Amino acid sequence: MKAITYSQYGGAEVLQLTEVDDPKIGPDWVAIDVKATSVNPVDWKIASGGLDAMLPTYFPVVPGWDVAGVVTAVGPSVDDLAVGDEVYGYLRKDAVQDGTYAEKVGAPQRCVTRKPQRASFAEAAAIPLAGLTALQCLDLVGTTGEDTVLVHSAAGGVGMLAVQIARARGARVIGTASPDNHDFVRSLGAEPVAYGDGLVAAVRELAPDGVTAVLDTQGGDTLTQSVELLADGAAGRIASVADPSVAEHGGRYVFVRPDVADLTTLAGLVDAGEMRVEVAELFPLAETARAWERSMEGHVRGKLVITVP
Incomplete structure (x- = not known):
């Protein structure tokens, strides 16, 4: 599958569109076809080495923590999601390596839930973190x-x-x-x-x-x-x-934590018409470096979203 990766610390210039292995899923994980992810400043701060003392990092890294997509497989311990479900989530794992800037991801059940029905995949991907x-x-x-x-x-x-x-x-x-x-x-x-x-x-x-x-x-x-x-x-x-x-x-x-109940609350606010998302700009996966450069400029109104074909 295609994914954005980097093999050394640096800025947007270290990002590459590469081929990597499809993700494996454990007993309480799901596999997701990614439709969209979004840029958070923490993504490029991690790539700069700024959080090296806090989070273990294994190169090459696929960056990204937000995801919206469709479930394609579930582990045997997963009991509340099924193949075909449209989901979104915050995929912060124990180490920095397998992120969401990719065509497919494996996600722990504790990190994802059904996306808001009234949100597009791009809008849903802008919400989690x-x-x-x-x-x-x-x-x-x-x-x-x-x-x-x-x-x-x-x-x-x-x-x-x-x-x-x-x-x-x-x-x-x-x-x-x-x-x-x-x-x-x-x-x-x-x-x-x-x-x-x-x-x-x-x-x-x-x-x-x-x-x-x-x-x-x-x-x-x-x-x-x-x-x-x-x-x-x-x-x-x-x-x-x-x-x-x-x-x-x-x-x-506050350093945000994954929480399915909180994600469900956020989805409920969107579906009730009490919360909307401003997507400032869409970037295809191959242009992730440009999205990071835009984020680094600051003063973005809303969120920058990366779409995955």
């Missing part, structure tokens, strides 16, 4: 309809989904974004504010008493500003996917 990140962050800070939630990078992959999940729970949402994306952020149900030195004042203008929960995707100064914006009684209600020092402020650092 970003959607699970958003959902798990909001769960960790206990988001309810009583909250005013500050979501950073509200037009990005995690942010756009976090805004909609929080709104589905009845929360008020303030979202940071560049001015060009303010109309998009409003369309998601959030009140937009611009990044930068004036952020604290801009949020205070909308929420004079502060916000009651924060999802931080930037770290550094943004994290410091976020802590300053927490309302009285909301100390520690901040989740960061970018800065482990959030723990010093009583918050939680």
Whole structure:
């Protein structure tokens, strides 16, 4: 089968379209014909060697953790999926080697479930990592309809989904974004504010008493500003996917985990019309390097998706 691989650490230039063996599946795994996958910044950060101390890596690597496709075989222990099911999932395995930028993948049952019926394969592939990140962050800070939630990078992959999940729970949402994306952020149900030195004042203008929960995707100064914006009684209600020092402020650092129940929740939000996905651009598998270059530029509204013939 065809797959994108790299055999050494580097940037987009190390990616190659190659022939690799079809995946094998274990007793509680399924085989999937991949229809689409998506680009997450962690994909090219791993390829750069940036997570080498955290995750064991075996070359050649097929990158990618998101998948949407059709089940073609199931292991004997699989009891809730069948051949022909349209599925999606977050395939984070124990080591970095066999990812989703390929025509076929083997997936542990714990990582996949049926995709949203109202989503195309491309849209479904854009959800798993970003959607699970958003959902798990909001769960960790206990988001309810009583909250005013500050979501950073509200037009990005995690942010756009976090805004909609929080709104589905009845929360008020303030979202940071560049001015060009303010109309998009409003369309998601959030009140937009611009990044930068004036952020604290801009949020205070909308929420004079502060916000009651924060999802931080930037770290550094943004994290410091976020802590300053927490309302009285909301100390520690901040989740960061970018800065482990959030723990010093009583918050939680989040590295997303596979979770079928959470994937089912996300699919339910899509099928109920409470969450949609913005696909910024589609790239064929052979042009994955170009997709990575686009991701590395930053400021992508929504998600970049790779389609597989």
